[in-house]
Amino acid sequence: MTSLSVLDKSVAFITMGCAKNEVDTYTMSTKLKRAGYTIIDTPEQADVVIVNTCSFIQSATEESIETILDVSQYDSIASGTGHLVVAGCMPARYGEDLTRELPEARAFVPCSKEDDIVEVLDKLFDITRSSAGSDKDVLNEAAPLSMYVKISDGCNRFCSFCSIPYIRGRYHSFTFQDIYANISDLVSRGTKEVVLIAQDTGRWGDDFKEKSSLASLIDRLALVFPTTWFRVMYIQPEGITDELLDVIARRANVCNYLDIPFQHVNAQVLKRMRRRGSAQEYDELCRHIREKIPDCIIRTTFIVGFPGESDDDFEELCNYVEEADLDYIGIFPYSREEGTRAYDLENQVPEEVKMQRARQLRELADCVCTPRMAARIGSRASVLMLGYDEDGMLYGRTAFQAPDVDGCTFVDRGTPGEVANVTITDSLLYELEASRA
Numbered sequence: 001m002t003s004l005s006v007l008d009k010s011v012a013f014i015t016m017g018c019a020k021n022e023v024d025t026y027t028m029s030t031k032l033k034r035a036g037y038t039i040i041d042t043p044e045q046a047d048v049v050i051v052n053t054c055s056f057i058q059s060a061t062e063e064s065i066e067t068i069l070d071v072s073q074y075d076s077i078a079s080g081t082g083h084l085v086v087a088g089c090m091p092a093r094y095g096e097d098l099t100r101e102l103p104e105a106r107a108f109v110p111c112s113k114e115d116d117i118v119e120v121l122d123k124l125f126d127i128t129r130s131s132a133g134s135d136k137d138v139l140n141e142a143a144p145l146s147m148y149v150k151i152s153d154g155c156n157r158f159c160s161f162c163s164i165p166y167i168r169g170r171y172h173s174f175t176f177q178d179i180y181a182n183i184s185d186l187v188s189r190g191t192k193e194v195v196l197i198a199q200d201t202g203r204w205g206d207d208f209k210e211k212s213s214l215a216s217l218i219d220r221l222a223l224v225f226p227t228t229w230f231r232v233m234y235i236q237p238e239g240i241t242d243e244l245l246d247v248i249a250r251r252a253n254v255c256n257y258l259d260i261p262f263q264h265v266n267a268q269v270l271k272r273m274r275r276r277g278s279a280q281e282y283d284e285l286c287r288h289i290r291e292k293i294p295d296c297i298i299r300t301t302f303i304v305g306f307p308g309e310s311d312d313d314f315e316e317l318c319n320y321v322e323e324a325d326l327d328y329i330g331i332f333p334y335s336r337e338e339g340t341r342a343y344d345l346e347n348q349v350p351e352e353v354k355m356q357r358a359r360q361l362r363e364l365a366d367c368v369c370t371p372r373m374a375a376r377i378g379s380r381a382s383v384l385m386l387g388y389d390e391d392g393m394l395y396g397r398t399a400f401q402a403p404d405v406d407g408c409t410f411v412d413r414g415t416p417g418e419v420a421n422v423t424i425t426d427s428l429l430y431e432l433e434a435s436r437a
Contacts, residue, residue, distance in 0.1 A: 009125055010038045012046035014071065016064045017054025019148045019197055019233075019404065021088055025052045026147075028087070028117045033141075035118040035129075044074050048083045048121060050109075055089035056163060057335035064090055065102075072104035083107070083124050087114060092167045093339075111153075111168055143189035145386055145417055146403055151179055151217065152198040157236070159263075160274045160341035161303065161334060164199050173204050176217060183221065183228075192384055192417060193229040194221075195403060201232055202239015215243040222251040229384060231255040231402060237262065237277055237285055245292040255399040257297045258289060265320045266313045269306055272345065279320050286325045297400040301330035304361055305354030307345035309334075314357055321364055327372055328406055328430075329365035333358040366429065373407075374427045383422050383434060385414045396420075398432075407431045 011032055015025045028050070029039045043049045049071050053064035068086060076082030083106045091098055092110035099108065107120050122129065154169040155162070183194055196218070198204065205212030214232070222230055230253060235244075237260055248254050264270050265279035289296050302317060321329060333354040336343055349357075385396040386408075394416075395408045407430030414420050414436065422434035 008038065009047045009121070010040045010045070011048045011050060011121070012040050012043040013050050013052060014043055014067055015052045016067060017052075017056065017060055017089065019195070020150060020153075020199070021052050021054055023148045023150045023197070024088065024111070024114055025050075028052075028114055031115070031118050032121065035122075037118075037121065043071065044076075046082065047076070048085060048124065049074070049077065050085045050087055050117075053086060053088040053090035055093045055167060057337060059335065061090065061093075068102060068105065077104070083121075085109060085120065085124075087117070089167050093163065141189065143186045143191045145191060145384065146193040146195065146397070147186050147191045148195045148197050148403075149179065149182055149186070150174065150198055151196050151201060151204050151214075155199040156203075157200065158274060158341070160272065160345070161306065161337065163337045163340055166339055168199060171200060171203060171207060173207050173212075176212070176220065179217070180221070180224070183225065187225055187228055190417065191228070192419070193231065193397075194225075196230065196232045197234055200234065200236055200239070202235040202241075202244075213241070213243060214239065215241060215247045218244070218254055219247045219251065222247070222254050226253055229253055229255060229399065231257055231399075233259040233402065235260055237282070240285060240289065242292070245289060248296070249293045255297075256293050256295055257299070257400060257402060259299045259402065260285075261301045263301065263303050264306065264309075264313075264317060265302075266309075266316050269309055269313050272308055272342070273303075273306060274341065279316065282320075283324070290325065297327045298325070299328035299330070299402065299405070300326055301332060302361065303332050303334050304357040305334040305349040307334070307342055307349065308347040309349055309357075314361075318361060318364055321361060321368060324368075326369065327400070328369055328402075330405065331358050331362045331365060370427075370429050373430055373432065376424045376432065377427060379424050381409070381422055381424060381434065383409050383411055383414075383420050385411065385416045385418050385420060387416045401430075401432075409434050412436060 013025045015021050033039055040046055051068050054060040071084055077084050084104055085107045086105045087109040091108040106124055109120055152173045154171045155164045156171040158165050202214055204214045204217055262282050267278040270277050286298055381398045383396040383398050389395055393410050394414055395410050397408050401407055409432040411422055412435050420436055422436050424432050425435050426433040
């Protein structure tokens, strides 16, 4: 038996992909800390390197494989004194095939087995634990000022372009008690903003025996944690209910921000995507949101180059973006994913056409959205101070800027962790400058 009191093994994470993977990494690292492992930020020096992979689209898979092969060249891994562990979406999607294709890895941990990460590493080091558990308390460590919190996992939609249901499985909501405990722990250790995420946040609670709703969840959380900012991401159009809009409008600490993936506006393209909607329906939805919450920020995403997307279909999408009442727009070229329904669809769009359309729509979206940021010059806003960039400039985010996707706000003075009232003084694309004077 290896004594926990002398356990000195270090672990480093390399996280690929989206915010949901960041949450999974944080959860695994917390479990390992509590089990006595030391988490470090220098993978080259770690006893174990865990690559938390993304496999949502082919380019993400390729990037994950490239990272795994790079890690396998570290001196400790190549010599066998260190261990490489591959976690997340790739093991979930490709299963035993990875064992043959990536012999450099000592263990594979799919999404569904990430709760067992301590047992996986203990086995690598031949560590035997008593039922007494761990001897390391991390409850007093500071938590990040802004944190993603998953409220569910999996998806039941089976959009024809998407591999998530095959990677993450069927949709299942996390209980309010588990979500509350997670957030309570984070807030007690300094977290000021909680971003609620899932593959399909709007469905939260409808799989419970006693059904609940996302609106109810947010309302309860905002009431219990009145000084914490709450933001919700990844709500499908069908998830935008009056109940939800009323809660966002009523609760001051819930950001007036909705991230709603439209994916396209042509009804026939959407039908081939196995999605509902149209340009007219989305216009009506946006108008309804503005009626309920006049200053609500609306972000969406579009996929270009889906099989069968004609020049006219793409022009319709461009016309919609040019006229739509949207604040932020993400653009993605369609990725042909083996195993999805769209993989075998006829009329696949050539790669060069997809990329050209993505560039064109990105430029158009920027021409539409960045003036909306510039129009905020001279207005007042609250900014959550987050830290300093590599040039030593203090930055934070307003309620209308989501992490990782919407830019940030640079402020002339302040302290990380405080929420300051500022005046917007300048803009550069999606970045803002502000003064407390």
